[in-house]
Amino acid sequence: MNPRSWPLAILAAFFLLAATGCGGGSLASVEGIVKLDGQPLEGAMVVFTPVGEHGQSASGLTKSDGTFELKAANGKTGAAPGEYKVVVSYSEVSGPPGGGPPDPSQVNDLMREMKKQATKDAKTKKAVVPAKYRNASTTPFQETVPPKGKITLELHSE
Secondary structure, three states: OOHHHHHHHHHHHHHHHHHHHOOOOOOEOOEEEEEEOOEEOOOEEEEEEEOOOOOOOEEEEOOOOOEEEOEEOOOOEOEOOEEEEEEEEEOOOOOOHHHOOOOHHHHHHHHHHHHHHHHHHHHHOOOOOOHHHOOOOOOOOEEEEOOOOOEEEEEOOO
């Protein structure tokens, strides 16, 4: 290669790397199970919130056997590599029709409804999921993506 073409080659490589990085990066599959006092917890919302300033949340709804699979905010399956605080909440607010995972564009609305329900539940009865698991600043769960296998989140009643 001609020494005069090195700057052009370096510039081309930079633009190629920048272009491939603009798609939001690759997502890693994240699956797991949520248990409350040793029993699978159906209908729990699991939210991975990035630690630090960068990244985007991913979430999933647990099935009847307590298992979940994360979806990124863009609707694609998985979560971006990185460190996350894991929040688990539960509400009797019904999810989307058919019992599948919520549409990622509706997660914020669903979370707002769950907060309203949690406030109501706190006034009338004990919440299903203890408060420490529902808040990113108090949750004991922190996970790295990609995980080393399926994630188990063991919750305990207070």
